Amino acid sequence: MSALVNISNLGVTFRDGPRRVAALSDVNLTIEAGERLGIIGESGSGKSTLALALTGLLPASAEVSGRIDWADGQPILGRDIGMVFQDPSSSLDPVMSIGEQVAEGAVAHLGLSWGAAKERARDLLAQVKLPDPDGLLRAFPHQLSGGQRQRVAIAAAMAAGPRVLIADEATSALDTIVQAEVVSLLDGLVKQQGITLIFITHDIALASQLADRIAVFRHAQLVEVGTARQVVTQPREAYTAALLGAHLDLGTPPLIGVAP
Ligand SMILES: Nc1ncnc2c1ncn2[C@@H]1O[C@H](COP(=O)(O)OP(=O)(O)OP(=O)(O)O)[C@@H](O)[C@H]1O
Ligand code: NI
Numbered sequence: 085m086s087a088l089v090n091i092s093n094l095g096v097t098f099r100d101g102p103r104r105v106a107a108l109s110d111v112n113l114t115i116e117a118g119e120r121l122g123i124i125g126e127s128g129s130g131k132s133t134l135a136l137a138l139t140g141l142l143p144a145s146a147e148v149s150g151r152i153d154w155a156d157g158q159p160i161l162g163r164d165i166g167m168v169f170q171d172p173s174s175s176l177d178p179v180m181s182i183g184e185q186v187a188e189g190a191v192a193h194l195g196l197s198w199g200a201a202k203e204r205a206r207d208l209l210a211q212v213k214l215p216d217p218d219g220l221l222r223a224f225p226h227q228l229s230g231g232q233r234q235r236v237a238i239a240a241a242m243a244a245g246p247r248v249l250i251a252d253e254a255t256s257a258l259d260t261i262v263q264a265e266v267v268s269l270l271d272g273l274v275k276q277q278g279i280t281l282i283f284i285t286h287d288i289a290l291a292s293q294l295a296d297r298i299a300v301f302r303h304a305q306l307v308e309v310g311t312a313r314q315v316v317t318q319p320r321e322a323y324t325a326a327l328l329g330a331h332l333d334l335g336t337p338p339l340i341g342v343a344p
Contacts, residue, residue, distance in 0.1 A: 085116040086155065088248065088280050089138070093150035096133050096142065107133040109304040110150070117155070117247075120274060120281040122291030122312065124327065125301030131284045134301075135250050138282070139165055159248065163193035166241030170253035172233035175240065176225045182209070182236055183221030189243030201243075208239040212269060231262035238270065249274060252284045267294055288327050292316045300324050 096108040108130045115121055123131050136142045137152060139161045159165045166189075169175055176185060186208055187201035196204065202221060209217035212235040225233055234254060241249060251270060255263040271294055274281040285291050291298050292312045299309040300321065308321045319325045 085118060087114050088117040088119075088155055089115045090153045090155075091115070091134075091138075091150070092153070094134075094137065094152060095147075095149040096130070096137055097147040098143075099145055099147075106304045107146075108137070111306045113299060113306055113309060115280065115282065118278050118280055119296045120271070120283065120294060122295030122298040123282060123284045123301065124286065124288050124291050124298060126286065126327075129301040130304045131301055132252055135167070135252050135282065135284060138248075139167060139250065159246075160193070162189055162246075163244045164246050165248045165250060166244075166246040168234070168237050168241050168249070168251045168254040170256050172230070172237040173225065175237050176233060178225055180224075181221065182223050182225070182228075186236065186240045186243055189240060193244035204243065205239070208242055209236070211242075211273065212236070212239045214239075229262075231258050231266060234258065234266055235269065238266075238273070242273065245277075246279065248280045248282065250282045250284070253286070254283075255290070256285065256287075263290070270294070288316070288324075300327070 091111055091113045094108055094111040095106070098105045098107055111134070123134065125131050133142070137148065140158070141161065142148065161167065183202050183205050186205035187198060190196045190201040190204045191198060206217045206221060209220050214220055214232060214235050225236070228236065255266045258266060267290065270281065273279070283291060283294055292315070295312045297309060298312050298315040300307050300315065300323065302323050308315060308319065308324050310320070315324060316328065319328060
């Protein structure tokens with residue numbers, strides 16, 4: 085594997101009124117091209133801040149130190165990096181048809197005509213295993229379930245053929261069965277297309293089933309990174325062991341494989 089991006093001594097500080105909050109502090113991490121990296125840690129540990137730093141979406145008020153070096157130059161959000169958030173309504177426009185939203189990225193970044201982009205959108209909707217992709221092109225987000233909307237958001241994120249997909253708590257709002265289906269879908273898509281997946285979650289069990297490697301964040305710091313197996317079976321940090329104790333029910337059958 086070769087490095088996709090090298091993160092060195094990354095620090096991000098937010099100003100919160102008179103207070104300064106260190107959201108990331110001295111983070112060193114290399115993300116390999118084509119790997120599935122799980123990012124775990126409790127609320128406020130800096131996971132989303134890392135995603136925003138990678139995508140160039142940090143607010144101007146954030147103070148950034150250190151370096152993020154991409155092997156192939158700074159990727160363009162929407163073209164080279166696709167992003168899927170917890171709440172699809174933050175990425176889907178309620179008054180725009182599903183077809184237009186999924187096609188948009190292909191028009192903007194691949195230079196396709198709307199006609200060609202709609203055809204691509206239909207193929208993408210089929211790839212994310214949504215029923216009746218032709219009919220869906222003309223549907224609106226409110227006509228879909230939460231899980232279906234999240235599939236549309238994934239299709240939209242994939243529209244321009246990105247090499248990196250960042251899913252930030254993308255399945256957290258879904259019930260367990262739908263979550264398993266969406267995780268299994270993501271797994272298949274990124275494997276098939278050789279996309280690097282950065283999967284952010286509170287759920288160490290979910291991360292361990294999807295990821296090749298897991299990075300554990302706590303209080304703005306990267307406390308541990310290793311293969312999913314190593315982090316789960318032989319955590320080096322007491323904190324990781326505590327997370328495992330609290331969240332990983334080893335009696336629960338794996339989510340991937342359960343989904344149809
Ligand atoms: N725009 C902002 N302005 C001020 N503080 C912020 C901002 N964004 C994040 N923070 C602070 O930075 C820290 C890290 O937040 P971040 O959203 O990265 O955590 P997280 O691990 O993604 O948490 P969660 O699991 O709840 O999504 C927190 O203390 C948060 O309050
Ligand atoms: Ni977050």
